[in-house]
Amino acid sequence: MIRYDLVCDNAHGFEGWFGSAADFDRQKERALVRCPTCGSPRVTKRLMAPAVSTTRKKEEQRHAVMNAHNQEMLGKLRDLVATIKANAEDVGERFPEEARKIHYGEAEQRGLIGKATADEARALIEEGVEIAPLPVLPDDTN
Numbered sequence: 001m002i003r004y005d006l007v008c009d010n011a012h013g014f015e016g017w018f019g020s021a022a023d024f025d026r027q028k029e030r031a032l033v034r035c036p037t038c039g040s041p042r043v044t045k046r047l048m049a050p051a052v053s054t055t056r057k058k059e060e061q062r063h064a065v066m067n068a069h070n071q072e073m074l075g076k077l078r079d080l081v082a083t084i085k086a087n088a089e090d091v092g093e094r095f096p097e098e099a100r101k102i103h104y105g106e107a108e109q110r111g112l113i114g115k116a117t118a119d120e121a122r123a124l125i126e127e128g129v130e131i132a133p134l135p136v137l138p139d140d141t142n
């Protein structure tokens, strides 16, 4: 005898015992396997699920979705940072000085990346220089 977890087209779950897999197929073909709740003969074998409690399963699914979401976000951020870096000149420690020169029209307008202390960054912002911190990403060597 084989026990099958079955589900009808109205999503009623029930179990059925059959002599063999072929026996189940034969009975199903003749519409002898019916849902005990609604009598529907459109019954399918439910896929075997590991024995975890429903709450834990939901939790795991939620984590999987969140991880996928984070991975996607991380990928987008990485692309963004890569684009910024590809289109900007890395001026390192000279960043505040170079950013000012561009702001006051003393240097060619271009994208800059570099380092600034919190005080320097604040001073630049107060002067109206447009700067934005680059996000620091995990396993970003910078």
Ligand SMILES: [Zn+2]
Pocket: 008, 009, 010, 011, 012, 035, 036, 037, 038, 039, 040
């Ligand atoms: Zn049913």
